[in-house]
Amino acid sequence: MAGEIIVPSVGESITEVIIAEWLKPVGSWVELDEPVVSLDTDKVSVEVPSPVAGYLREADKEVDDTALVGEVIGRVEAAEKPASADNATQVTAPSAAAAAPAAAPIAMPAAAHAAALKGVDLNAITGSGKGGRILKEDVIHVASPVSELTASQPARVARPAAPAPALAAATGPRHEEVVPMTRLRRRIADRLVQSQHTTASLTTFNEVDMSAIMALRAKHKQAFIDKYGTKLGFMSFFVKAVIDALKLVPAINAEIRGDDLVYKNYFDIGIAVGGGKGLVVPVVRSAERLSFAEIELTISDLGRRARDNKLKVDELTGGTFSITNGGIYGSMMSTPILNPPQAGILGMHNIIERPVGVNGQIELRPMMYIALTYDHRVVDGKGAVTFLKRIKECCEAPERMLLEI
Numbered sequence: 001m002a003g004e005i006i007v008p009s010v011g012e013s014i015t016e017v018i019i020a021e022w023l024k025p026v027g028s029w030v031e032l033d034e035p036v037v038s039l040d041t042d043k044v045s046v047e048v049p050s051p052v053a054g055y056l057r058e059a060d061k062e063v064d065d066t067a068l069v070g071e072v073i074g075r076v077e078a079a080e081k082p083a084s085a086d087n088a089t090q091v092t093a094p095s096a097a098a099a100a101p102a103a104a105p106i107a108m109p110a111a112a113h114a115a116a117l118k119g120v121d122l123n124a125i126t127g128s129g130k131g132g133r134i135l136k137e138d139v140i141h142v143a144s145p146v147s148e149l150t151a152s153q154p155a156r157v158a159r160p161a162a163p164a165p166a167l168a169a170a171t172g173p174r175h176e177e178v179v180p181m182t183r184l185r186r187r188i189a190d191r192l193v194q195s196q197h198t199t200a201s202l203t204t205f206n207e208v209d210m211s212a213i214m215a216l217r218a219k220h221k222q223a224f225i226d227k228y229g230t231k232l233g234f235m236s237f238f239v240k241a242v243i244d245a246l247k248l249v250p251a252i253n254a255e256i257r258g259d260d261l262v263y264k265n266y267f268d269i270g271i272a273v274g275g276g277k278g279l280v281v282p283v284v285r286s287a288e289r290l291s292f293a294e295i296e297l298t299i300s301d302l303g304r305r306a307r308d309n310k311l312k313v314d315e316l317t318g319g320t321f322s323i324t325n326g327g328i329y330g331s332m333m334s335t336p337i338l339n340p341p342q343a344g345i346l347g348m349h350n351i352i353e354r355p356v357g358v359n360g361q362i363e364l365r366p367m368m369y370i371a372l373t374y375d376h377r378v379v380d381g382k383g384a385v386t387f388l389k390r391i392k393e394c395c396e397a398p399e400r401m402l403l404e405i
Contacts, residue, residue, distance in 0.1 A: 017066070021038045022037050025133070034049060045309045055079055192337055196337070211396075212397060244394050268285050270282065326348070
């Protein structure tokens, strides 16, 4: 039906979303295709545009509510744009009183509803939300005593502890801060626990002497930048090495479907990057067909859009294998968690100069620990060790990847 704001499909594996923010208050004018509401999934944020130009009449879900894909969560009433609509609210629109009882220009839908119930004048409230928007908590704070505010507002609450007298005298008052987990954070937590419960995860380790890669990068650093406009990073070498190793041990590029094992002859490599709302794993499609420069440019673009929350859901799904680099945060060693239905994930770590034996001599070399977490239902120990050993060989002698030996 025209004017309905409907939760769009945001990926084949996603059936529900969380209302992150209403971008327009009830009663305000919205243009055709103007974003009205922001939705969160455990993978990406999505903005839903208005299906028509008119006035936002209804917002049926509050912030942090869950909605199903295909569900109607609001309604825009189509109308002719009045001259004053750029700054107008429903008060200037036809049938204003019937549509939104007391919505102020910067009131969120939940705040407008709470104000109507409690008889609070929104014009007398200073909003604490983004851009000065009035939140439900602002209304409750004005209308309710502290005890009711504490009971109804899932906000940060400082709770004084009861330390022993001697400790309190020595350190002063101590507090704990109780912060409710967001629904998005809880969803991510559920998926991580599900991974541990539904896979037979095991991790094996090796180490890589990074001397050859570092020398190659230093030698061609400026020429690479001049030609391609991006830096030659470590990740492209590891993506290439992973593809080489996956060809050698194809089970790690497979997945379980029911009672079948599905082996894939393409390599869609997920690269974990820090996004605006946490860690996300965008996918480099058909990475086996890309050059070093194309891999670097693709990862750079995905990383930039991840930080701006601009990734699309289809860019975060369907990977066949993943790589995560905890080394950029200083991690020495870790055991990555599988991203089902994938059967493997490679962990890269910090590069540290360590004494190693080289041709009977002890030398300081830039060493990196690497870790492979794999699903033991799909891959046996021999395959996992062979896979890591091949990555070590490719990275310590990068020419192997060019000569395919």
